[in-house]
Amino acid sequence: MAMLSHYSISSPSLKKFIYPSKPTSKITHYRCYTKLVMNFQMMNSISLSTSSSSSSSTGVLQQVPGLNSTEMDRVLEPIFERYSSKAIKRNGKGTAIVWFRNDLRVLDNEALYKAWVSSEVVLPVYCVDPRHFQTTYYFGFPKTGALRAEFLSECLTDLKKNLMKRGLNLLIRQGKPEEILPFLAKEFSAHTVYAQKETCSEELTVERLLSKALKRVQLTLAPQRSSSQGSTSSPSLQLSVEAKCSVRGVVKIPTSLAPPPNIEDWGCFPPIEQLGLRSQKISKGMQFVGGETAAIGRVHEYFWKKASVNLTFIFRTSLRLRASMISTVKEKPNKLILFKSAVVLTRALCKQNLLRVYKETRNGMLGPDYSTKFSPWLASGSLSPRIIFAEVKRYEEQREANNSTYWVVFELIWRDYFRFLSMKYGNSIFHLGGPRKVEQRWGEDQRLFESWRDGCTGYPLIDANMKELSATGFMSNRGRQIVCSFLVRDMGIDWRMGAEWFETCLLDYDPCSNYGNWTYGAGVGNDPREDRYFSIPKQASTF
Numbered sequence: 001m002a003m004l005s006h007y008s009i010s011s012p013s014l015k016k017f018i019y020p021s022k023p024t025s026k027i028t029h030y031r032c033y034t035k036l037v038m039n040f041q042m043m044n045s046i047s048l049s050t051s052s053s054s055s056s057s058t059g060v061l062q063q064v065p066g067l068n069s070t071e072m073d074r075v076l077e078p079i080f081e082r083y084s085s086k087a088i089k090r091n092g093k094g095t096a097i098v099w100f101r102n103d104l105r106v107l108d109n110e111a112l113y114k115a116w117v118s119s120e121v122v123l124p125v126y127c128v129d130p131r132h133f134q135t136t137y138y139f140g141f142p143k144t145g146a147l148r149a150e151f152l153s154e155c156l157t158d159l160k161k162n163l164m165k166r167g168l169n170l171l172i173r174q175g176k177p178e179e180i181l182p183f184l185a186k187e188f189s190a191h192t193v194y195a196q197k198e199t200c201s202e203e204l205t206v207e208r209l210l211s212k213a214l215k216r217v218q219l220t221l222a223p224q225r226s227s228s229q230g231s232t233s234s235p236s237l238q239l240s241v242e243a244k245c246s247v248r249g250v251v252k253i254p255t256s257l258a259p260p261p262n263i264e265d266w267g268c269f270p271p272i273e274q275l276g277l278r279s280q281k282i283s284k285g286m287q288f289v290g291g292e293t294a295a296i297g298r299v300h301e302y303f304w305k306k307a308s309v310n311l312t313f314i315f316r317t318s319l320r321l322r323a324s325m326i327s328t329v330k331e332k333p334n335k336l337i338l339f340k341s342a343v344v345l346t347r348a349l350c351k352q353n354l355l356r357v358y359k360e361t362r363n364g365m366l367g368p369d370y371s372t373k374f375s376p377w378l379a380s381g382s383l384s385p386r387i388i389f390a391e392v393k394r395y396e397e398q399r400e401a402n403n404s405t406y407w408v409v410f411e412l413i414w415r416d417y418f419r420f421l422s423m424k425y426g427n428s429i430f431h432l433g434g435p436r437k438v439e440q441r442w443g444e445d446q447r448l449f450e451s452w453r454d455g456c457t458g459y460p461l462i463d464a465n466m467k468e469l470s471a472t473g474f475m476s477n478r479g480r481q482i483v484c485s486f487l488v489r490d491m492g493i494d495w496r497m498g499a500e501w502f503e504t505c506l507l508d509y510d511p512c513s514n515y516g517n518w519t520y521g522a523g524v525g526n527d528p529r530e531d532r533y534f535s536i537p538k539q540a541s542t543f
């Protein structure tokens with residue numbers, strides 16, 4: 001990786017470049033006008049959570065999930081039970097292999113379920129593929145940064161633990177799946193390898209090579225179900241699909257699975273130094289803990305446990321309370337009335353679960369709770385989106401259904417949307433001209449790019465977001481839109497440089513969502529509205 005430069009965008013000529021004569025108010029709330037192909041196959045999912053009090057400070061380390069271990073066991077056990085089943089009929093024979101990819105979970109794991117019902121013995125396997133630790137395609141950044149590698153390692157440790165609780169284990173081997181799996185299939189006389197199907201070219205190539213190498217052993221890939229195969233951009237499509245589609249239920253995995261085959265060394269994820277990475281400690285901002293247990297903990301915390309400290313909400317409620325008191329007592333409230341209003345307000349706040357106010361808070365940038373923070377777990381598959389969906393529905397039945405509860409589901413549809421886009425447009429989502437094959441000249445000024453990458457542009461909003469990304473592996477959605485617009489619109493840099501840097505750093509990196517959003521932001525996606533400009537001063541003052 002090139003050395004970071006400390007170049008700062010402060011010279012008048014650059015400012016002119018950054019603030020072209022165009023009006024600066026072209027903020028585009030792109031989600032409002034581009035409608036989605038609603039499909040809800042929602043393949044992978046995630047979760048997190050931590051301390052029980054809300055904090056909006058970025059100067060402290062905020063761990064997600066924040067339940068202590070005893071509390072964690074107490075609250076998570078019923079959730080794991082809810083999505084598990086006591087007895088399932090099996091009539092299969094022989095051995096089946098489950099090849100874990102981006103579905104690092106036990107709950108709602110279709111491949112694991114299918115392997116279990118179709119065999120007597122199940123062998124779960126994860127391959128640490130060296131290609132994931134090489135460099136990105138165009139600009140040679142590390143394909144997986146240290147923080148994501150550590151997160152992955154935690155996911156695997158947790159997956160192993162959860163499989164062992166059910167009587168299984170996880171075999172971890174370093175190497176290419178198309179070499180390791182055929183060898184294991186032969187050694188254990190497996191009849192089938194079950195796995196989740198992916199959609200992007202690198203993953204598809206591995207599937208093809210594996211299928212070829214397995215020879216007579218069957219490769220069964222849990223399909224990406226699509227309820228709509230037509231156009232992927234028109235609003236009418238969303239309406240028709242939204243009306244017709246349904247989300248399949250959570251696949252219930254038995255609480256007890258058969259013992260695994262007898263293996264002496266089950267292996268583990270290597271220290272990240274062995275993968276050519278340098279361990280990076282997170283000392284500020286958000287710290288995500290990898291794995292299904294943390295993911296489910298975060299869902300519980302975000303939906304059911306934590307109360308939102310939403311300053312706008314407090315402010316508006318105080319004003320309303322004050323106004324109603326003035327109209328009741330016909331004079332300025334005295335101290336007792338103010339005290340009573342504080343009590344009422346505190347009570348009201350306690351009812352403000354984070355989910356209930358998600359739509360109002362989701363564009364925030366500070367602290368753990370302005371949005372769900374499910375994405376790193378979703379991307380690694382430690383959390384199933386269908387579990388999120390089921391929990392939203394449960395919340396709506398037990399507490400309240402409102403715009404915010406709907407909006408979490410709506411955002412998950414975006415995730416599906418980009419996955420379907422990758423299926424429809426193939427490799428063009430990685431190409432400079434994007435799916436629409438837009439011809440445009442882009443710059444590759446290394447100095448400008450490095451100032452963006454290192455958070456040294458001189459624009460605090462950009463710099464803070466980029467530093468947060470490097471330090472924690474996470475950036476808010478609003479932040480991502482703003483830094484993307486700045487790189488491609490203001491700096492005129494090849495959008496793929498930004499996309500590949502995100503690929504290196506993001507804990508929640510997912511090729512479909514990342515390249516889908518970048519092509520979108522760069523105006524080369526399949527969205528008919530091309531100019532998505534975010535004015536930095538306006539964004540800074542609004543958010």
Ligand SMILES: Cc1cc2nc3c(=O)[nH]c(=O)nc-3n(C[C@H](O)[C@H](O)[C@H](O)COP(=O)(O)OP(=O)(O)OC[C@H]3O[C@@H](n4cnc5c(N)ncnc54)[C@H](O)[C@@H]3O)c2cc1C
Pocket residue numbers: 362371372373374375376378379408411412413414415416418475476477478480481484502506508509510511513514515517518521
């Ligand atoms: C330039 C750019 C690059 C991005 N790269 C990625 C990426 O690699 N991986 C990734 O998961 N998301 C990506 N996103 C989408 C979005 O920023 C993150 O999903 C979101 O910030 C994650 O935080 P959250 O879980 O708190 O989101 P919430 O607001 O709580 O949303 C809930 C879930 O909905 C999904 N979602 C929300 N917005 C989007 C969106 N625009 N596109 C796709 N899914 C969405 C995510 O799975 C998210 O976890 C990118 C966005 C931009 C603008």
